[in-house]
Amino acid sequence: MFLEINSHNPQPRLIHKVVENLKKGGVVAYPTDTTYGIGCSIFNKKGLERIYLIKQRDRKKPFSFICADLSDITRYAKVSNYAYKVLKRLLPGPYTFVLDATTLVPALLLTKQRTVGIRIPDNEICLSIVKELGHPIVTTSANLSGEDPIGDPWQVEQQMGKLIDIVIDGGDLSADVSSVVSLIGDTPVVLRKGVGDVSWCE
Known part of the structure; x- marks a missing residue:
């Protein structure tokens, strides 16, 4: 299914449609503040397995996830x-922050060090989805x-729509x-330079 959603004012009925699909175990492609992402509920083990297969990704590399807000x-x-303080200053924004995980995080999303990558993109569509779903x-x-x-x-649709x-x-x-950026400890460590400014880490 190809759904056109207003990026500035997402239509609630369309967001609801996406969320209902996610609740049933679906996998969706969605916009972020950088590029298009694919995802499912973090509690959907079969969905996670599907994404590994779709991307042909190494199982040793866990995925990051999107949260709705700082709380x-x-x-x-x-x-x-x-x-x-760092999160409050820079989010929502084009950053993935690596932090120590709590016990709520499913094992498939954990590194060997029990850390996780977390995003809050500056994009109304994906944040609306996460807020209505009630979890990342x-x-x-x-x-x-x-x-x-x-x-x-359209390129996402052509390559992955089926x-x-x-x-x-x-x-x-x-x-x-x-x-x-890793925020393990009180010294930030840049793990990948992307769109988000990392000069504050130096």
Whole structure:
């Protein structure tokens, strides 16, 4: 299914349609503040397995996930006072922050060090989905592992439309990625430079 949703003022009935699909175990493609992502509920083990197969991704590489807000992050990650100040200043935005996980995070999303990557993208569509769903969704770029991210929803539809349940058209996006920063401890460590400014880490 290909759904066109207004990126500035998402239609509630269409967001509801996506959320109902996710509740039934669906996998969807959606816009973020960087490029298009694919995901499912973080509690959908079969959905996670599907995404690994769709992306042809190494099972040793866990996925990040999208939270609705800062209070949501504190349910799934251990956030120090320093980390909280950073998150409050930079989110929503094009960052993935690595933090120690809480016991609420499913094992498939944990690294060996029991850390997680968490995002709050500056995009009304994906945040509306997460808020209505009531818990995070997996986020990984809508492309095969090793290939460039996709910013054109029609290209996502052509490449993955038969493999996933819904492709959301939220307009043309960049083919960029988020900056990944570890906030384990009180010294930030840049793990990947992307769209988000990381000069504050130096």
